[in-house]
Amino acid sequence: MTMAPGNTTMSKDDIILKVEHLSMKFGGLMAINDFSFEAKRGEITALIGPNGAGKTTVFNCITGFYKPTMGMITLRQKSGKEFLLERLPDFEITKKAKVARTFQNIRLFSGMTVLENLLVAQHNKLMKASGYTVMGLLGIGGYKAESRRSIELAEHWLEMADLIDRADDPAGDLSYGAQRRLEIARAMCTEPEFLCLDEPAAGLNPAESATLNKLLRSIRADAGTSIMLIEHDMSVVMEISDHVVVLEYGRKISDGTPEHVKNDPKVIAAYLGVDDDEVEDVIATVESLDGGANG
Amino acid sequence: MAAVQNSSTHPEDNLVQKGIKEGIFAGVIAFGLFLLYIGVVTEQNIHNELVYRFRWFALAVFVIIAAVGRFLVVTVGQPWLAARKADAKNKVADSGESALKKALPKLALVFLLAYPMLAVGLAGPQGSLKYVDNFGIQILIYVMLGWGLNIVVGLAGLLDLGYVAFYAVGAYSYALLSTYFGLSFWVLLPLSGILAAFWGMILGFPVLRLRGDYLAIVTLAFGEIIRLVLINWSDVTKGTFGISSIPKATLFGIKFDASKDGFAALMGLAPSSAYYKIFLFYLILALCLLTAYVTIRLRRMPIGRAWEALREDEIACRALGINTVTTKLTAFAIGAMFGGFAGSFFAARQGFVSPDSFIFMESAIILAIVVLGGMGSLGGIAVAALVMIGGTELLREMEFLKVIFGPDFTPELYRMLLFGAAMVLVMLFKPRGFVGSREPTAFLRERKAVSGSFTKEGHG
Numbered sequence: 001m002t003m004a005p006g007n008t009t010m011s012k013d014d015i016i017l018k019v020e021h022l023s024m025k026f027g028g029l030m031a032i033n034d035f036s037f038e039a040k041r042g043e044i045t046a047l048i049g050p051n052g053a054g055k056t057t058v059f060n061c062i063t064g065f066y067k068p069t070m071g072m073i074t075l076r077q078k079s080g081k082e083f084l085l086e087r088l089p090d091f092e093i094t095k096k097a098k099v100a101r102t103f104q105n106i107r108l109f110s111g112m113t114v115l116e117n118l119l120v121a122q123h124n125k126l127m128k129a130s131g132y133t134v135m136g137l138l139g140i141g142g143y144k145a146e147s148r149r150s151i152e153l154a155e156h157w158l159e160m161a162d163l164i165d166r167a168d169d170p171a172g173d174l175s176y177g178a179q180r181r182l183e184i185a186r187a188m189c190t191e192p193e194f195l196c197l198d199e200p201a202a203g204l205n206p207a208e209s210a211t212l213n214k215l216l217r218s219i220r221a222d223a224g225t226s227i228m229l230i231e232h233d234m235s236v237v238m239e240i241s242d243h244v245v246v247l248e249y250g251r252k253i254s255d256g257t258p259e260h261v262k263n264d265p266k267v268i269a270a271y272l273g274v275d276d277d278e279v280e281d282v283i284a285t286v287e288s289l290d291g292g293a294n295g
Numbered sequence: 296m297a298a299v300q301n302s303s304t305h306p307e308d309n310l311v312q313k314g315i316k317e318g319i320f321a322g323v324i325a326f327g328l329f330l331l332y333i334g335v336v337t338e339q340n341i342h343n344e345l346v347y348r349f350r351w352f353a354l355a356v357f358v359i360i361a362a363v364g365r366f367l368v369v370t371v372g373q374p375w376l377a378a379r380k381a382d383a384k385n386k387v388a389d390s391g392e393s394a395l396k397k398a399l400p401k402l403a404l405v406f407l408l409a410y411p412m413l414a415v416g417l418a419g420p421q422g423s424l425k426y427v428d429n430f431g432i433q434i435l436i437y438v439m440l441g442w443g444l445n446i447v448v449g450l451a452g453l454l455d456l457g458y459v460a461f462y463a464v465g466a467y468s469y470a471l472l473s474t475y476f477g478l479s480f481w482v483l484l485p486l487s488g489i490l491a492a493f494w495g496m497i498l499g500f501p502v503l504r505l506r507g508d509y510l511a512i513v514t515l516a517f518g519e520i521i522r523l524v525l526i527n528w529s530d531v532t533k534g535t536f537g538i539s540s541i542p543k544a545t546l547f548g549i550k551f552d553a554s555k556d557g558f559a560a561l562m563g564l565a566p567s568s569a570y571y572k573i574f575l576f577y578l579i580l581a582l583c584l585l586t587a588y589v590t591i592r593l594r595r596m597p598i599g600r601a602w603e604a605l606r607e608d609e610i611a612c613r614a615l616g617i618n619t620v621t622t623k624l625t626a627f628a629i630g631a632m633f634g635g636f637a638g639s640f641f642a643a644r645q646g647f648v649s650p651d652s653f654i655f656m657e658s659a660i661i662l663a664i665v666v667l668g669g670m671g672s673l674g675g676i677a678v679a680a681l682v683m684i685g686g687t688e689l690l691r692e693m694e695f696l697k698v699i700f701g702p703d704f705t706p707e708l709y710r711m712l713l714f715g716a717a718m719v720l721v722m723l724f725k726p727r728g729f730v731g732s733r734e735p736t737a738f739l740r741e742r743k744a745v746s747g748s749f750t751k752e753g754h755g
Contacts, residue, residue, distance in 0.1 A: 063614065094616030101614050109607035111750025112600075113735045113743070119597075120604040121615045126597035129498075133598045135587070143596075151737065167739040172749035190616055 001218055015076060016160040016194055016226045017062070022071035024057050024250075031057045032147060034136075035071070039194070041078075041244070044220055044227045046237045049247035050270060055230045058247070059196050062228075064090035075099060078224075090223040095124050100192035102183045103228075104199045110172030114163055114182055117171050118154035121189035126150055150283045157185040160222075161215060177208035181215060188219060195219065197229040201236045209233060213240050238262065246270065314370040322362030322389035329357045330534040356699050360366065389422040407580055428572045429688050432644060435579040435638055437684045441664040442586045442678040443633030448662065449670035450590075450599065451626035452606025452752060456658055457498070457518025461491040463525060463653035466640020470648045471531065480544035484639050491635020494521075494626040499627035503620055518658055525650040527698040537649025544643040546574055575644050575666040582640060586633050587673055593629070596734045603736075604625050607751050663714075666723050669728030670752065678729050685715065731750075 017039040024032040032054045039045040047055050060066040060087060062073055073085040074096050084098040093099050109117050119126070129146030130136030136143035160165040161181040166174060171182060180200055187195055201209050202215070213236060219225050231237045237244065237258065244261040247253040254264040261267055334354035337347045393434045396462055410431055414423035434745070440462060469489035472478050478486075498517050502510050525532050532538065543551055549573035593599040602624045604612050613618055642648045668676030690706040697704050725731060730748030 065610075090613045091616050091618050094614060095618075103611070103614070107608050107611040107614070109611065111607050111733060112603060113738070113745060115737055115739055116600060116603075116735055119737055120612075120617070123597050123601055123615060123617050130596055130598075133593070133596055135591055136596050149738070155739065163337045168735065168741055168743050170745040170749040186615070195465055216580075285613075288386050 010219065011192055014040050017228070018072075018074045018076070019058075020072045020074070022058065022061060022073065023069050024054070024061055025069040031250050032061070032068075032247075035089070035250065037245045037252060037255055039226060039228055041226050042220065042224060043242040044216065044229065044240050045243045046241035047228060047230050047247060048232070048261075049153075049244050051246040055247055055248075056140065056198060056249040059101065059198055059228075061086070062093075063099060063196060064067070064093040064174070071277060076193060083148040084156040094190055098188035098191065099196065100190045100194075101196040102180075102187050102198055102200065104202065106176075106179050106183055108171040108179055108183060108186070110170065112171060114158065114171050114174070115151070115154055116168045117182060117186050118157060119150055120187045121186045122150045122153065143288055153191075154189060157188050160188075160218060161185040162211065177204050180204065181212065184212075184215060184219075184236055188223065190226070192225055195225050195227045197227065197231075199230050201231055205234075206235075209236055211233075212221050212236065215239055249279060270285070296617075305501060310370050310374070311751065312364040318362040318366035322358045324359045325361030326354070329354055331358055331544075346589075351755075353699050354518035355450060396444050403505070410665040411576050415569065416575070420567045424569055424572055427569070427576050429691075430685060431576050432572065432579055433688060434680055434684045435576070436641060436663065437730075438677050439579065439583045439586050439637045440634060440661045441668065441680050442583070442590060443630050443637065444661050444665050445617075445650060445668075445671065445673070445676055446590060446593075446602070446633070447626050447630035448665050451595070451602040451623065453623065454507065454514070455523075455627075455630070456515040456662065457656070458512045458514075458630070458634055458661055459653045460498070460518040460521035461495060461634030461656040461670070462657070463521050464491045464494050464640040464649060465629075465635030465640075466642040467532065467538075468523060468635065469639035469640075469642040470541045473542050474538060475541070477542075477590050480542070480639070480643050484636060487639035488632040488635040490636065492632040495627040495634075497623055498631075499624040503623055512663060515658075516668075517653065520651075522650050522653050523621045524652070525550050531648075535650060537647055537651070539647045541646050541648065543571065543573070543646065544578065563619070566696075575640075577638055579644075582636055586636075589629075590673060598622070598625060606719075660714075662717060666730050667718060667728035669732075669747070669749070670732035671733055672728070675728050675730030682717070687714070688719070734753025 019038070020036050022032055022035045023030065035054075035058065037045075038047060042182075049055050057066065062067045064085060068086050071086065075083045075085055077098060081091075085093055085097060085099070086090060088097060095123050105181075109120060112120070121246075126143070126146060127133070129141065130143040131141050135141035155164065155167075158167055161184065163174075163178060163182055163185065166178065168203075169202055171179065174182060181294050182201075184197065187197075197216075202257075204212060215235075216227060216229075217240060220227060229237075229241070241258055244256065245252060246261055246264070246267050248270040253266045253270055254261050298716075330444070333348055334351065335347050336350055337345055340346050371585075411423065411427050414426040414431075418424075418426060440458070443461075444455065444458045447453050465487040468490045469480070469483045472486070473480070496516065502513050505513055510612075526534055545551070551568075551574060594603070601612065601617050604615075604617065605619060605622055609619055612622070635707050641652070660683065664679045665676055667683065668674075668679035687710045688705070690710055693706045698704050708735035721729070732744035733747070733750050734744060735742060
């Protein structure tokens with residue numbers, strides 16, 4: 001929390017994700033332009049920016065749904081293993097590099113129960129335990145034991161997400177806030193080292209936002225998973241993130257602690273949309289409002 | 296609505312009175328409606344003159360059906376519907392019904408095991424042929440095909456309009472390999488399954504990137520290609536003539552024929568073709584049970600859950616580290632494998648295969664059975680096959696219709712008309728098929744069925 005603003009040099013182990021010179025072109029449109037940043041292990045990194053800034057595109061590049069036009073995305077696991085994410089197919093990024101994600105528009109398996117959703121997330125582990133189906137079909141091997149363990153893991157995350165009472169209900173039957181939490185719990189069931197959340201607080205009421213903050217903090221503390229999130233809800237961003245990266249028109253305009261970013265004139269200009277020479281006035285206005293509104 | 300409330304508050308005799316009144320009214324209307332359409336028939340006589348005659352009997356049948364039907368609707372149907380509605384509103388958890396539901400598959404199995412014996416007992420060995428072969432075996436083949444296609448369409452949500460291709464691959468694998476190389480049924484049964492699975496993968500590869508309508512069109516074309524190859528590669532397949540005198544299946548090497556060491560002679564029974572049919576009945580029953588067992592087991596395995604997840608949301612699957620390519624290919628392959636088993640059984644049963652048996656209509660019927668039964672539900676599909684295939688077979692038996700419609704009336708020609716009407720009706724009242732809900736594959740505290748409104752049909 002009390003880190004100096006900007007990029008200070010640190011030991012290699014601290015960095016879990018390193019994005020270098022990332023560019024993504026759609027036809028003639030430069031959605032992301034030479035974007036670089038680092039996410040530290042065990043921290044919550046927030047990626048913010050106005051609508052259309054390219055935040056979700058960055059996520060899609062990290063999780064393999066898009067292949068970047070240029071740039072390098074390096075993920076360094078706890079064990080020291082490194083993966084170049086731009087070279088892996090999307091499902092292997094989750095399977096091998098241990099990066100999980102959620103979606104801006106919730107993507108649950110709505111016709112399956114909450115528990116089943118969490119079991120699908122443990123597919124690769126269970127697949128191996130069932131001898132790629134063959135042994136499991138014949139009832140030999142350790143599938144039964146592994147399947148019991150997978151239910152225990154699912155139960156753990158259901159407790160964490162406060163969904164344990166809804167375990168046997170269809171996922172489509174949950175309220176919006178509960179579906180958001182379930183999607184995070186499902187991503188956690190893949191046992192990721194790095195979790196990407198695309199607008200986890202979108203559409204949540206203040207009480208649900210507070211529960212979400214609690215969940216994210218416990219994920220960072222208990223599971224040791226580093227989190228990166230896109231968020232518009234500043235109460236979530238400023239409260240829980242350790243590090244904020246600001247994107248505008250595909251370029252990074254600010255990078256540092258929430259305090260630093262909040263006071264960065266460029267960020268204020270990007271959000272309020274003013275000319276460069278008016279920035280000074282804006283800062284003065286924001287500072288005078290700050291005491292009352294943000295407290 | 297007012298009538299319904301009336302009937303539920305007033306005593307029984309009032310209901311009958313009302314029924315009679317409405318029945319007579321319906322009869323009068325039917326008489327007026329059908330007098331010219333049914334009651335009068337115009338014909339040309341030998342002098343080329345147009346003459347008319349009355350068909351009082353046919354008219355009377357229609358009027359009576361209308362009157363009695365209305366009477367039954369008012370006295371039985373409406374109170375029953377009202378009671379059901381009230382039941383649904385109160386959400387009475389009927390434990391007796393669910394116990395019956397649980398026991399139903401077991402009861403059905405016991406009935407199926409005893410079915411050939413019953414048929415022989417009631418109709419004699421020769422008379423039982425019709426019931427065992429036309430009804431029993433025919434329906435069970437479609438049950439198996441439906442269950443096989445269910446893996447692809449119902450579980451994985453990949454719309455396959457060319458499923459009959461795998462049925463054809465299985466049938467021709469057995470027909471060709473047994474006539475050319477003399478291999479036995481028991482070697483070729485698994486082999487046809489493997490070959491069909493192989494062709495399932497071959498179909499799977501090009502369509503991996505396709506979804507929905509596009510996937511359906513390509514699978515349809517694939518089915519046609521297989522059929523056209525069978526027709527035109529006449530050096531091997533003998534084209535439209537088909538392959539005849541395919542060896543029959545044997546039971547541990549015992550043949551089912553009239554020879555000295557045939558089954559009938561060994562068992563000391565009078566020679567009859569009924570024994571072979573009964574043997575085939577148990578064989579297809581065993582194959583069906585195998586299909587059901589494997590499907591039920593697979594659903595609880597990671598691969599089965601991945602299929603269903605694929606149907607629900609493919610992008611989410613990829614985000615969870617599921618390899619959607621292998622998942623789709625295994626669905627195609629395993630679905631095709633059961634089609635191949637059914638195909639080789641079909642060839643062994645008929646003793647003759649020709650491309651005519653593998654037209655698009657067959658694919659459509661199998662798909663209709665899966666959709667009517669409720670995608671993903673084994674029980675529903677079995678019921679749909681029973682209704683659809685059993686129903687069309689039953690049409691052949693309806694000789695009495697000739698009394699009404701005249702001696703030229705052949706009911707089985709109306710098969711497709713009734714098939715279509717039945718589909719429209721079922722889809723109107725049960726848009727998710729006979730069994731619309733989904734059984735979860737795992738549960739923490741209690742197993743609750745997932746309502747059909749949450750499950751997706753898949754996008755291909």
